[in-house]
Amino acid sequence: MLMAAGTAEAAETTGFLLESGAVMLGTALVFVLFFRKLGLGATLGYIVGGALIGPHLLSLVDDPEDMASISEIGIALLLFIIGLELNPSRLWRLRRDIFGLGLAQVVLCGLALSLFIHLALGITAEAALAIGLSLGLSSTAQVMPMLRSGGDLHTQKGERAFSVLLFQDLSIVPLITIIAAMSRVPPDPSDPSGLTLALYTVGAIVALVLAGRWVLNPLFRLIGRQGERELFVVAGLFTVVGAAALMHSLGLSVALGAFVAGVMLAESPYRHELESDVEPFRSILLGLFFLSVGMLLDLGTIANRPLFVFGIAAAVIVIKAGIITLLARAFRNGWAPSIRLGLLLSQAGEFGFVLFAAAASARLILPEAASLFGAVVTLSMMATPFLMRLADRFEQRAATSGGTPAGPEDSPETSVIVVGYGRFGQTVAQMLMAKGVGVTLIDKKPQQIEQSGRFGTKVYYGDGLRLDLLRTAGADSARAILFCNDNADGALSTRTLQPVLESFPQAAVMVRAYDRRHLISLDGLDLAHSQRELFESAVTMGKKALKAIGIEAAEVDRVEREYRMRDCERLERQSATGDLAAGLERSFGHDRALPDEPG
Numbered sequence: 386m387l388m389a390a391g392t393a394e395a396a397e398t399t400g401f402l403l404e405s406g407a408v409m410l411g412t413a414l415v416f417v418l419f420f421r422k423l424g425l426g427a428t429l430g431y432i433v434g435g436a437l438i439g440p441h442l443l444s445l446v447d448d449p450e451d452m453a454s455i456s457e458i459g460i461a462l463l464l465f466i467i468g469l470e471l472n473p474s475r476l477w478r479l480r481r482d483i484f485g486l487g488l489a490q491v492v493l494c495g496l497a498l499s500l501f502i503h504l505a506l507g508i509t510a511e512a513a514l515a516i517g518l519s520l521g522l523s524s525t526a527q528v529m530p531m532l533r534s535g536g537d538l539h540t541q542k543g544e545r546a547f548s549v550l551l552f553q554d555l556s557i558v559p560l561i562t563i564i565a566a567m568s569r570v571p572p573d574p575s576d577p578s579g580l581t582l583a584l585y586t587v588g589a590i591v592a593l594v595l596a597g598r599w600v601l602n603p604l605f606r607l608i609g610r611q612g613e614r615e616l617f618v619v620a621g622l623f624t625v626v627g628a629a630a631l632m633h634s635l636g637l638s639v640a641l642g643a644f645v646a647g648v649m650l651a652e653s654p655y656r657h658e659l660e661s662d663v664e665p666f667r668s669i670l671l672g673l674f675f676l677s678v679g680m681l682l683d684l685g686t687i688a689n690r691p692l693f694v695f696g697i698a699a700a701v702i703v704i705k706a707g708i709i710t711l712l713a714r715a716f717r718n719g720w721a722p723s724i725r726l727g728l729l730l731s732q733a734g735e736f737g738f739v740l741f742a743a744a745a746s747a748r749l750i751l752p753e754a755a756s757l758f759g760a761v762v763t764l765s766m767m768a769t770p771f772l773m774r775l776a777d778r779f780e781q782r783a784a785t786s787g788g789t790p791a792g793p794e795d796s797p798e799t800s801v802i803v804v805g806y807g808r809f810g811q812t813v814a815q816m817l818m819a820k821g822v823g824v825t826l827i828d829k830k831p832q833q834i835e836q837s838g839r840f841g842t843k844v845y846y847g848d849g850l851r852l853d854l855l856r857t858a859g860a861d862s863a864r865a866i867l868f869c870n871d872n873a874d875g876a877l878s879t880r881t882l883q884p885v886l887e888s889f890p891q892a893a894v895m896v897r898a899y900d901r902r903h904l905i906s907l908d909g910l911d912l913a914h915s916q917r918e919l920f921e922s923a924v925t926m927g928k929k930a931l932k933a934i935g936i937e938a939a940e941v942d943r944v945e946r947e948y949r950m951r952d953c954e955r956l957e958r959q960s961a962t963g964d965l966a967a968g969l970e971r972s973f974g975h976d977r978a979l980p981d982e983p984g
Contacts, residue, residue, distance in 0.1 A: 408445045412438050413672050428527050429770045431672055432763065435679020446680060459670025460526050460735070461629040461643035462663055467529060467547070468647020469656045476648065479548050486545065486716050487552025493712070494705050495521035501700060511567045515749045516758055518560050519740035520701050523730040524766055525550045525640065526674060531773070542722045545713065546729055554641050557736055561743055568747035585635040590645050593628055597649025605655045609963055617655070618662045625663065654963045678735065682763045683756050694757060698764040702772070706731040724779060728772040732765040793845040793858035799823030802863050804849030805870030806837060809897055809918060813869055825858050850881050852888050865893040871918070872899040879910060886911055908960040924948070947979055
């Protein structure tokens, strides 16, 4: 009987999961397609769809909390992928933004919102502080996909936004500690203290760093030799879930653990394989997370107190946008990017739900208040796509007001578009102009545009990786699109170039590769040509050096041919295996000189 009852219960659970999963995925498919068609983005489609099927409207899914806890793995996967794109040296370069701008944002926005809540609602200072600090955080799960899909993650404005969000993730433990310190509930002796949590955080990060160096990298080298793609998928998911489980067991930020694991693998030759394997899981689970956010939206609460919910949500957006804009200006951003950053981070974030629950458990706020402010968080997230449209219009207006050069909408139709008019792009464009080929020049550095204008060359302002801007520049009829920017910020990636290839199939797309790693990462794209910068000039200098020390011209030419052939072989093997050490024996060295040609 017990076995039969257990089997029946398992079958019922399976049926619930299948039915709920079918409803959620079907809703996501319909609403995301519709909202993308309207140009409002996928996130808003997920949230609205979730509100429709949630317990407060159609009740097609009755347990959104369970779904939310499962789909939070999607946030961990998102942070893992972001970590893969940020090696430790790059993080060190961003330290000023992370610990300067990030700290200032969390403190100033948290205190300003706390003061507003205290004065507007007349609640206690402790309750206002718990709510204000929670609302001061932004939505990593919403902002990071927007930056990635827009190709902005590796730009200066994208890195500033990422730096603030990363510090917010780091601040979760201190914020929970502050709420616990204000608790009106007698402390549980079994709960760890704030100092203990801080030590746990440091210890967990150190453990993940050591595991990445001594366990994960050797593991992926072993899997790479096996050539089994399924093992990469399993190992990638194990890395994310294992790091997240470690942090969860210590009561720390799951997303932070996944991010650290990604950073530890950022310099691995297998990172592109890992990213492509994990990405589908990230997309699905993150979509389910936003569906669950919509399902948690208590529409009855909003209907009972609409002015309160909408008013607080509007105040949160205005206060945060204003403070972040001024902070960005203080960190030497221009007005247009500062306003954009302020609007981008003006919403409250998913960690607000966690902190509201902690505040309710500490009896600082009532459960009804936690529900009300949860609705405020969701509404502020829903406003973000509209605010970004406003930011786009502001930037376009600023670009045509005289302070910023004109965009490519003013350019004549030409057969070639050159993106990046620095030292590399200038040479390419000059050679095309030598044969009377019409060229549209695009660059996003105002100084470069101004300097070129002094020499009579018209360069248009804009981010040449944006599809809408390329269309404005005439990419639909262009015969070639040449990306000549230096890629020092990592913007010319497979992810950003693939949409260009798909959108403009008639154009020959060529890319200036930053280095050997970048060239390998572009393997698999249907590029007409990719050129490693400095390669040809380095070969030329090598030839000149050989001649200067007395090597005969014929032998110098033989060395050049042999080097080019071997370098090509090494690139092919490195690309095929994902291992930069592949083909090392084909490179020249002190003990591997080119044998003399037989007499």
